[in-house]
Amino acid sequence: MDFSTQPVLQMTGATIFQGESPVLNEVNFAVEKHEFVFLIGRTGSGKSSLLKTLYADLPLRTGLGEVVGFHLQKIKNAEIPYLRRKIGIIFQDFQLFYDRSVSENLSFVLRATGWTDIAKIKERISEVLIQVGLIDSLLKMPHQLSGGEQQRVVIARALLNEPSILLADEPTGNLDPDVADEIFKLFQDINKKGTAILMATHNHELLRKFPYRVLKCEKGKLLDSQLHDVSLGSSF
């Protein structure tokens, strides 16, 4: 259990780049433990670029960033896997191994992150599959699962190493509205158990229904609903 009161992530005076082009300037925000935060903005406004910077897929060249205790501006390549172990990353395209069962998809990640004890691996896989409601699908292949079920496997995979925060990029983007609602509920359950969530979304329904804090990429800046009047209008 982590009892520190430090935010799980914090950016100060950061510029988010794609190649040589700045996408967002003067990015200042923190996400506290247990917070649920939406990340919105029109297509191309910089949501994915910001998330990629947070998990060190894009370098932080200007400003300061601290994520789960790692300093992004000086992180070494060898440290990046350790950073990603402490954050769960969820994309809308599932990126599962389609030639491996659900259980094998999950055990692959555990082994790659240093787990060796077979009994413990089995136990952890059961725990996360119970958490996402898929324990009966342990031995199924991904193609035998619906889109919503595959996204649950991806969420289970992200939970394996008990991350402090989940970074989710449009996790409900490719799903039917009913299924998207169920997946969203799962994120809320995970959040209630103590994991912070930063979720990029274009889903207006969710924003209307759930008054969580909103970060909005707009005109090269990141607006924060805690500090600014952020319009949720229909143009994102």
Ligand SMILES: Nc1ncnc2c1ncn2[C@@H]1O[C@H](COP(=O)(O)OP(=O)(O)OP(=O)(O)O)[C@@H](O)[C@H]1O
């Ligand atoms: N791999 C890349 N190389 C160069 N430029 C890129 C790359 N990916 C994105 N960009 C550019 O960076 C800017 C921000 O894109 P980004 O993907 O972060 O936006 P987004 O808000 O996530 O959009 P969407 O809602 O469509 O996912 C855009 O101008 C985009 O064209």
